[in-house]
């Protein structure tokens with residue numbers, strides 16, 4: 641992957657780095673393909689001869705600790721860190737200087753996201769590609785992801801497919817009763833939903849329970865017989 645080819649331009653006047661970095665942000669609900677889009681972009685940059693590195697939060701241990709992995713099993717080596725500030729010291733100054741592109745997955749878990757992106761893009765000339773949830777399960781701003789939008793050249797909001805009707809889904813619904821903002825989980829805890837189903841299941845607790853139960857049932861059946869998944873999902877429609 642990383643070729644570590646030096647490509648940092650130096651300012652001819654004072655020898656400092658030229659501010660030639662960029663910030664790109666990929667947002668959306670869970671299961672929208674954010675990590676897949678990030679990996680595709682990082683791989684493409686690597687194939688173009690740029691030196692790349694990927695960072696994810698060490699809070700998310702659902703998959704391998706030393707790789708970013710999509711829900712459908714595609715992997716890429718990464719640094720799993722508690723914060724972004726420690727990245728440079730972990731990597732080493734020389735290796736950091738030679739980096740061209742930094743991918744950040746699950747960016748909502750990094751409190752120092754804004755400062756890191758600012759420094760990396762404005763002062764160190766890095767291209768930073770940030771992927772994360774824009775909203776939590778209550779559709780409130782999650783972590784610092786929205787804070788970096790003013791720093792970004794591009795923002796891409798991806799959609800998933802509503803688990804209850806199949807329409808485009810922009811929101812993440814929590815199936816369980818836990819109330820904390822950060823509750824790490826996959827399809828057992830969360831599902832992507834359209835606006836109609838987000839609103840319906842949140843105004844009527846009974847519907848939430850029924851919807852969650854039917855989707856949970858469909859997932860159980862899916863594990864034993866994937867061909868039944870679609871039928872079960874539509875049976876679970878509300």
Ligand SMILES: [Zn+2]
Nearest residue numbers: 802805834837
């Ligand atoms: Zn729906």
